[in-house]
Amino acid sequence: xxxxxKLAVIYYSATGSSAVIxxxxxxxxxxxxxxxxxxxxxxxxPAEAIASNEAWAAHAxxxxxxxxxxxxxxxxxxxxxxxxxxxxxxxxSQLKQFLxxxxxxxxxGKLADKVYSGFVTTATLHGGQESTLLALYNSVHHFxxxxxxxxxxxxxxxxxxNPYGTSHVDAQGAIPVGEQALAAARVQAxxxxxxxxxxxxxxx
Ligand SMILES: Cc1cc2nc3c(=O)[nH]c(=O)nc-3n(C[C@H](O)[C@H](O)[C@H](O)COP(=O)(O)O)c2cc1C
Numbered sequence: 502x503x504x505x506x507k508l509a510v511i512y513y514s515a516t517g518s519s520a521v522i523x524x525x526x527x528x529x530x531x532x533x534x535x536x537x538x539x540x541x542x543x544x545x546x547p548a549e550a551i552a553s554n555e556a557w558a559a560h561a562x563x564x565x566x567x568x569x570x571x572x573x574x575x576x577x578x579x580x581x582x583x584x585x586x587x588x589x590x591x592x593x594s595q596l597k598q599f600l601x602x603x604x605x606x607x608x609x610g611k612l613a614d615k616v617y618s619g620f621v622t623t624a625t626l627h628g629g630q631e632s633t634l635l636a637l638y639n640s641v642h643h644f645x646x647x648x649x650x651x652x653x654x655x656x657x658x659x660x661x662x663n664p665y666g667t668s669h670v671d672a673q674g675a676i677p678v679g680e681q682a683l684a685a686a687r688v689q690a691x692x693x694x695x696x697x698x699x700x701x702x703x704x705x
Pocket of ligand 1: 517672
């Protein structure tokens with residue numbers, strides 16, 4: 502019998518929106534038979550900055566039990582789904598810092614031939630969802646990864662409207678992640694697991 506696909510869901514979330522999507526992806530992937538590690542990246546912001554924002558402080562406390570990702574988690578995984586809130590149309594510095602720690606694995610060729618995908622949250626509709634995902638995906642190409650974007654492969658993606666990856670507009674926390682983004686997340690998770698399973702079956 503084949504071994505299950507190993508999926509690492511690695512995300513940053515300050516105020517919790519991206520974390521909701523990460524959790525949904527992890528649960529769906531597990532139901533699809535994957536072995537899942539749900540991991541947050543290390544926080545870089547000073548404690549005073551976090552404490553000055555009620556939602557940020559609350560989410561930091563609520564997610565304290567989620568393990569912090571290490572490069573070894575990427576090495577372990579057959580597939581990695583990264584998630585981030587946008588920061589001026591770009592990947593958050595916290596997730597970027599994590600990516601920048603992957604140089605050692607990259608140099609050994611250990612980031613290649615895995616499946617990668619991504620999701621994003623923004624405050625506004627045109628606030629940089631695609632640019633953030635494309636920026637994230639630059640790194641995937643350098644890894645030699647197999648990028649599995651959702652495309653418009655499922656009716657749910659027409660509702661979500663983002664073929665680059667699951668996305669949600671949260672109006673700075675005023676709009677909780679709802680069924681639209683969760684449905685897109687499910688499509689993306691299942692698609693990633695499907696492709697990772699196929700890829701794994703071709704490995705020696
Ligand atoms: C420094 C900073 C820059 C941001 N830049 C943008 C932006 O360019 N466009 C946007 O729509 N939202 C922007 N946001 C808002 C967050 O990306 C957005 O509220 C996100 O959904 C929060 O996700 P989280 O709850 O997972 O932290 C920014 C927030 C911060 C703190």
